[in-house]
Amino acid sequence: MALNVNNKQADELTRKFAQLEGVGLSEAIVIAMREAIARRRASETPRQTVERVLSKHGISNSAKARQPLPRSAYDEMWGDEDGQ
Numbered sequence: 001m002a003l004n005v006n007n008k009q010a011d012e013l014t015r016k017f018a019q020l021e022g023v024g025l026s027e028a029i030v031i032a033m034r035e036a037i038a039r040r041r042a043s044e045t046p047r048q049t050v051e052r053v054l055s056k057h058g059i060s061n062s063a064k065a066r067q068p069l070p071r072s073a074y075d076e077m078w079g080d081e082d083g084q
Contacts, residue, residue: 003029 003026005011018028044052054061 005014014025014028014032017032018025021028021031023031051061054065059065
């Protein structure tokens with residue numbers, strides 16, 4: 001699969017990182033992305049992630065929002081409105 005980088009700074013940083021690590025460009029991207037994902041996961045708790053995503057979409061994480069939906073909502077979602 002091809003990756004097309006049209007950003008000069010991204011290209012320069014990737015090439016510099018690849019040289020520092022002594023790897024090719026593809027491996028440099030894999031290493032950098034693994035490290036970035038690990039850092040992101042370590043930097044926030046699951047609750048903080050929920051807060052961040054909800055906030056991004058303008059949704060408050062109120063006590064009411066944390067209550068489970070009634071079964072009828074799931075039945076309706078799957079087209080099983082009579083609950084069977």
